[in-house]
Amino acid sequence: MNSKILLMLQLQNQLNDATNGDEWTKGLTKNDKVINWRRCIYMECAEMIDSFSWKHWKNIYQEPDWDNLQIEVVDVWHFIMSLAIENYHQEMKGGIEDIAMMISDLEALHSIENEGSEEYALDNAVMQKVEEIMSLSLSRDSLELNRLLTDFFELVSMSGLNLDTLYRLYVGKNILNQFRQDNGYKDGSYVKVWGSEEDNVVMKRLWEENPDLKPDALYKELTKAYHAFVK
Numbered sequence: 001m002n003s004k005i006l007l008m009l010q011l012q013n014q015l016n017d018a019t020n021g022d023e024w025t026k027g028l029t030k031n032d033k034v035i036n037w038r039r040c041i042y043m044e045c046a047e048m049i050d051s052f053s054w055k056h057w058k059n060i061y062q063e064p065d066w067d068n069l070q071i072e073v074v075d076v077w078h079f080i081m082s083l084a085i086e087n088y089h090q091e092m093k094g095g096i097e098d099i100a101m102m103i104s105d106l107e108a109l110h111s112i113e114n115e116g117s118e119e120y121a122l123d124n125a126v127m128q129k130v131e132e133i134m135s136l137s138l139s140r141d142s143l144e145l146n147r148l149l150t151d152f153f154e155l156v157s158m159s160g161l162n163l164d165t166l167y168r169l170y171v172g173k174n175i176l177n178q179f180r181q182d183n184g185y186k187d188g189s190y191v192k193v194w195g196s197e198e199d200n201v202v203m204k205r206l207w208e209e210n211p212d213l214k215p216d217a218l219y220k221e222l223t224k225a226y227h228a229f230v231k
């Protein structure tokens, strides 16, 4: 079984427990808000498309924002794992280990494990892949989890990521999401821009500057950086 996949699923489960309460797999948060992971996926997909200058009438020569695309890919990954955990729970197919095992057998995972992609695909090909993920999540048919995961891993590769870089960015964003929840994200008191930078950018920099940092230490660094700007 792929250990990185298992760890990411465990971290996602913990983040969702902390954000939504322990019973989130039933489809409701502890505040009785309906959870719709498919909607989360297609809305993040729309944000992904915005990383490209897709409007044929505006800023037509602007280069794609690949850094932003990668962050959105990682956001969608949070939601795809959540949907998989919910689906396995609701259809009594098993728990996190079972999902990790199923994912470990996917051909598309092997291709991002082996070849480290550092190349970006052509803009239109990436947008088409994003739209495939969008249409699978918009569909009212029963969930095609294998297809969704396969399309997602293909997108990972097309965005210049591989399993190692996805893993590292995912752990960083997961910690930031937890940090946001602990600092008033739900009630709106959280401040997203720290000085002149967005929290996502600060997290990415701290994480990239210190490759040996452990997730707990990243959380502490975020706390320091936040309190330097936000009292």
Ligand SMILES: O=c1ccn([C@H]2C[C@H](O)[C@@H](COP(=O)(O)OP(=O)(O)OP(=O)(O)O)O2)c(=O)[nH]1
Binding pocket: 015, 016, 019, 020, 074, 075, 076, 078, 079, 082, 173, 177, 200
């Ligand atoms: O139950 C939840 C709810 C959210 N998320 C994560 C997924 C994603 O990483 C992030 C999305 O939250 P939001 O849309 O508020 O933030 P964002 O898209 O990261 O904001 P921005 O792009 O402005 O940084 O929160 C979860 O993991 N579980």
